[in-house]
Amino acid sequence: MHRQENYYQRYENIWVAEFSYGYFDSEQQKQRRYSAQALIYAKSQHLALLQLSDHMLNSLRADEGQYKKILPFLQYLDSSELLEKHLILNLNKINTEQPIWVLNPLDISETLPIDTGELSITQYPCAPFIGDNDFNQHWINDDLYALLYQQKQNTTKYSHCYLVIDAGVYHKHAGHFIVPSLMASGLPYRCLFKGTTQITLEDAAPYLVELTGQEDIRFLREIFITHHTPDIGIFIHTDSQFDELYNHLRKFSYLQHETNKEWVFFRFYYSLSLDLTLKSLSRGALASFMRNIGAIYGLTNENSIMKITVADSIREAKLETVTINNRMHHNLERYVQQRYFHKVKTFIQENIPQQCQVPEEQLLPFITKHANYSYLHGFTLELTGLYYIMARSVTAKNDDLWYHTLETVQSEPSNQEARSYKLLKECLTPTTWSQS
Numbered sequence: 001m002h003r004q005e006n007y008y009q010r011y012e013n014i015w016v017a018e019f020s021y022g023y024f025d026s027e028q029q030k031q032r033r034y035s036a037q038a039l040i041y042a043k044s045q046h047l048a049l050l051q052l053s054d055h056m057l058n059s060l061r062a063d064e065g066q067y068k069k070i071l072p073f074l075q076y077l078d079s080s081e082l083l084e085k086h087l088i089l090n091l092n093k094i095n096t097e098q099p100i101w102v103l104n105p106l107d108i109s110e111t112l113p114i115d116t117g118e119l120s121i122t123q124y125p126c127a128p129f130i131g132d133n134d135f136n137q138h139w140i141n142d143d144l145y146a147l148l149y150q151q152k153q154n155t156t157k158y159s160h161c162y163l164v165i166d167a168g169v170y171h172k173h174a175g176h177f178i179v180p181s182l183m184a185s186g187l188p189y190r191c192l193f194k195g196t197t198q199i200t201l202e203d204a205a206p207y208l209v210e211l212t213g214q215e216d217i218r219f220l221r222e223i224f225i226t227h228h229t230p231d232i233g234i235f236i237h238t239d240s241q242f243d244e245l246y247n248h249l250r251k252f253s254y255l256q257h258e259t260n261k262e263w264v265f266f267r268f269y270y271s272l273s274l275d276l277t278l279k280s281l282s283r284g285a286l287a288s289f290m291r292n293i294g295a296i297y298g299l300t301n302e303n304s305i306m307k308i309t310v311a312d313s314i315r316e317a318k319l320e321t322v323t324i325n326n327r328m329h330h331n332l333e334r335y336v337q338q339r340y341f342h343k344v345k346t347f348i349q350e351n352i353p354q355q356c357q358v359p360e361e362q363l364l365p366f367i368t369k370h371a372n373y374s375y376l377h378g379f380t381l382e383l384t385g386l387y388y389i390m391a392r393s394v395t396a397k398n399d400d401l402w403y404h405t406l407e408t409v410q411s412e413p414s415n416q417e418a419r420s421y422k423l424l425k426e427c428l429t430p431t432t433w434s435q436s
Helices: 002-009 045-058 073-079 085-089 142-148 167-174 178-185 195-200 218-226 242-250 274-279 283-289 326-351 360-376 382-393 399-410 416-428
Strands: 014-025 030-041 064-072 100-107 119-125 160-166 189-191 206-210 233-238 254-256 263-265 295-301 304-310
Touching: 014 045, 014 073, 030 045, 030 085, 045 064, 045 100, 064 073, 073 085, 073 360, 085 100, 085 360, 100 326, 119 142, 119 274, 142 304, 160 167, 160 242, 167 178, 167 218, 178 206, 178 218, 206 242, 274 295, 274 304, 274 326, 326 360, 326 382, 360 382, 382 399, 382 416, 399 416
Parallel strands: none
Antiparallel strands: 014 030, 014 064, 030 100, 119 304, 160 206, 160 233, 189 206, 233 295, 254 263, 295 304
């Protein structure tokens, strides 16, 4: 208990605030608003609030602002549904001389299409194809066939159907390269990369493939029956001809990051996070992306498919350049975190179901909470974080063993991989060393 009290005392004067603020942008002649987090060093919540108010007025030059919550640091970690690594990594930035540090500012000046209803994302049931259907001719099940070829859910019927397929994912599941398969299929196709990039990344690149009128192609049967995986790519309905759509999509395979101005490859065709990407775009950027696209379909898991469309008002909006903005980066980071949390949950359930002392219905929030604590204790890799969370799950009802083992392991000069392995080993099979 003494060790635990000392641990909490280390962070007792650190607070986390969630707040928003605004100011008038004289260059653009309009009001700008932002939401952000702040780490604050103060001896009370009242003093923390004063620090935040002073910072908004004098450092951020805000003409208005408000806070959503101000909590003690550890209490904030306990209640968070995210991995707060940015907060943890910046703890050393605040002290009596630098009492506040602002993180993760997000521009909330503009209401996004997802909030106005101008971006529509609809989920439809779509079970994997597992046998013959009524006509014994489709490479996909009847639900997906009705969506893609009969366009039953479309108010507007489009003349062309395309697939943007990820060659790397195809190779992983099919066991062979995509180009020979595309050549043999007879389908019109072209790599979205050109030149040296195409030569270098041919087997990991995106390819545009036209499916119009092709309902029974062996290539498609192999993908969606033998090698089915949700992240294979996306489908597109449009009235655009092949070359027109090809030239349009090439613009989005390589995007600039809005903040650091770096150019990076961008997998807009990754169906599992496409909705997060489009939810992050402004009206003008979304108009640019959907300019030659009627509807997009993406398999989100093995039993559903999403359909993405935009309102006519978006198509009439002034076009803006699509970049990787802070909202998009934030959303994709959250997606990666959630995938990691679910992987950890599955690993625990499959490997230590008897030893785990956390009820199944509480396991996911438990993992989220202790992912933060693993980061706080220096276990910043996926594997070391996994070991830490597993170790805590088998000692959830034995705090004395946990804190003693953790403190002892942390005092050793070894790297985090060795420390996390020893922590897990001692918590799974306590020895005299870990109980002394």
